[in-house]
Amino acid sequence: MSDDEDYLSDKFLIGASETTQPKTYTQRRQEALKQSRQKNERNRTKSRRQREQEAREDGLSKSLFERAKQDKDAGANKALGIMMKMGFQLGQSLGRPEDSPPTKVATLPDASEHSASSTDTSKPKHKAEPLPLNEWAGKKGIGLGKRSRSPGASERIAKMAKMAEEAEQESFRDRSRREYEQRHAESHLALSQRTCSNLDEEAGISVSNPVCYSVLPR
Known part of the structure; x- marks a missing residue:
């Protein structure tokens, strides 16, 4: 060791051997149970209901367009294939495209025309994304609380x-x-x-x- 090195440096701790206490029987048993549980989870075959539930959640989490982009094959779905043959492109909206209105001859402004133009500007645009699928969660009243059943006979x-x-x-x-x-x-x-x-x-x-x-x- 040179005189320039500090005795508080970490170099003196690198070679120190780590002392580990022996594990008790309870700790060894808990580790063995944990390893066997993890092994059973890896080797356990899923039931049919679990596989159906996972496939349902996976299908509901992705739209038809997202699956078509991932698969790169729109012909697998007949409905989407027919829509694409009719000129539909992914990302477009359904319905007539909003073209520019035809030019009119300049006339005096009318109240009806003013109201029509105001309604035209306030028209909602076509949706480019499909409506989300909301599963029916049972009859509910105002709010999310469970309604009390009416007394039966x-x-x-x-x-x-x-x-x-x-x-x-x-x-x-x-x-x-x-x-x-x-x-x-x-x-x-x-x-x-x-x-x-x-x-x-x-x-x-x-x-x-x-x-x-x-x-x-x-």
């Missing part, structure tokens, strides 16, 4: 059954509450009757008719 029947079940549950709760309140009142009444009977016996009062204890006071 089965849904209405299910809703009515649910309402009847809820009403039955409410009536069951009311009946259970009334029965509980009645049992509670009867237990209080029996306790009161027993207390009255005991007090009368302690006071030496004899009751010839014990049915009076069973009468509910009002």
Whole structure:
């Protein structure tokens, strides 16, 4: 090493051997699974539906004119071949060509002529590109949100059954509450009757008719 070289230079790091840590069993297994998955993807044969989907997307992404330019053979498509025999050229627009209007004799300007000329200048030009193909994506309302389905007969029947079940549950709760309140009142009444009977016996009062204890006071 010469005295002019800097000890911080990268030359001293070029010859340094890289130390790599040994991989664990989990890392080796993950790499093996990844390699086998990639190999299966490469060797996997596509199903008929996948091939049809790819061919459909490829066909919709290119227009008839683009495919004709790539193939350099317009005779493969009968419709395009007939159009080219009639004088159609790729890149032209369909319809009568817009020629210059015939010259007219100079006359006084008229309002109808002025309106006609204004409408002529505002005429849209013929399209040179075919209209794009928009696939039908189902019935949609205003916007792209999915409309809620109108309730059918089965849904209405299910809703009515649910309402009847809820009403039955409410009536069951009311009946259970009334029965509980009645049992509670009867237990209080029996306790009161027993207390009255005991007090009368302690006071030496004899009751010839014990049915009076069973009468509910009002």
